[in-house]
Amino acid sequence: MTTTAPDGATGTVTTPTLGATLRRARFWVALAVVLALGVAAALVVGSGSGEGRPLGPANAAPGGAKALVEVLGREGVDVTVTTGFEATLDRLGGTGDPGGGTVVVDDADGFLVADQWRRLATEASHLVLLAPGPTALESLTDDVRATAQVSDGTASPSCALPALRQASRVDVTGVAYDSDRSGAVRCLPSDDGYGLVEVEDGDTRVTVVGATGALSNGSIASDDDAAFALALLGESSELTWYLPSADDLPQGSGTLATLTPSWVTPSLVVLLLAGVAAMVWRGRRLGALVVERLPVTVRASETTEGRARLYERSGQRGHALDQLRIGTLGRLARVTGLSSTASVDEIVARVAALTAADPRGLRHVLVDADPVDDRELVALSDSLLDLERAVRRAVAPS
Template identity: 80%
Template structure:
């Protein structure tokens, strides 16, 4: 069996060029760019100033409230954004003004809500949860979400004196509190509820859609927002954070920064895209018919030449011994799992040969050169012939 070198037409091997390497790496470059953009975007979403969050005072997206802050500023209202309870209370001590609280993550507890209510005379709550309602707006409870729509004020609140149609998208509240002012009615409840105990006026605003950038310029939403939040020259916009949680409280969801979930989503999508790309790159399996059939004798001869080239005479002789052991075991009636000692003992009994000489030929002999290898191979053949004669019927 002759081994020939590949011709120049079929065996050409070339070094990849820089262009080819860049072409193969373009997928990973695009993936890295997408991940970088995703991380940058999610970091913006997690900004503590409200940039990127729904109704965030620094969010310029349709769901943000940056336009409202600018409108208030043009009307002479100084808007200050705080992110901790301590900073908020310090700000309120410096001057009496309106306090707007957007606790979308539910960080504050009852005592903290009550401290806020006593620190200001005008408290506005954006879509508050049960903790806030139980603490500072008893008798008001969440009824149902409101997808869209507008409503007439239908109440005598000063905040709606100049408004005729207001966006009520957000949350509707049910009211069971004597003296409460119910405004912006919908099928499920009210979009604005006002309670005044003589010391602090609490406005529960569920119709938060009117404050967003996408709606502030439509209907009478701007007039409504100015009347609700522009009654004082100072507005404190409080966005509670995880640092406000009392010691020992908080869940994994509340303690996790807002940018973690979208970051994990981006990484998951990138991983799925990579698996799909890598899984499809080789295409479907194709069955190819071999051009030739290699005979067993050629394979044996090729392996023999490899043994010869590497000088592995002992290994070549062991391959012959393995075949001889199998044939001797079958010829003498032993099982295929018979040990070396069992085969040697059976063959010695049949041929009256010295067991030590048989073991030397079958196991221990180590040929020093090719001539001794051929001699030992012949000895194995002679031993097989002698065993066959011994077991043959006379």
């Protein structure tokens, strides 16, 4: 935009464009996007039905297991997802399968206690544990233990389980387990252990699956992972997929980590990172800290005296007298009941009416007189003081 100055000169004023405004706000835009993504991810992870959680039966993401559930359904396996302990027991009692059928338990957050694991074992004929923790292992198997995390790789079953004869190469990503029990069946060997260990616990068969990568949507179509998953979970026409929740914790048990939803921690991490980023950004913008000396307290009389010396040194008698007049006019307005915005003429008229003085003489003292030397300056200052005293006496006579 071009503008013309009063003297005829022209100049150009640049109006901020949308792009410039966005560039200045890019930090806040990026921060808002990160927070929105974090909240969305937290809400997905926190879904109680398994949608969004790793190996969730309703999760269609690469880490979920929705594809496996659909394949099992097409093969005639009725998959029922439960999220409560008592609901799971009720389901096992109504399957029509002696011993309760096959139960897949994915207790990733460690909600179940030892008594609950043992009760599940008495109700189900086949327990399939997906990457179980130490509580489940100690309650059901005694001597099966986790040995290492497996980040990648494939292996052949290399065991005597008839159900796995159709599989030759299976993804072993997940957790490796091992067992010293003589009757334990160990399959899917890797350098650190086995991707599957199966033991008998009374009348219940317990299968510990560490190679959970083979069950995920992203891997089930690779190698023989689909055959492995169907052989593992398709033995019975009724399959219960149990996802324990915080509601399953016995009264008085549980820690802060187990009682809070799984989306709380990532949300707090996102907020913390956003706060740190904001502090770093604002700190760099403000610059380094500077230590300032405390201000010195100066008395009002010293300030007044210092100004007087400056006026005297520069010979500004008129300016000095104007400062005295301004103060006098303000005090006269207050004493006579006028507002702080009253004009000089209004003040002169009010003072003249109270003191019976000549308005022209009052205006000469309050506005027009211009001192030519210090003696006249002092005389006019005294006149202002006398006028103020006379007005006070007229307003409030003793």
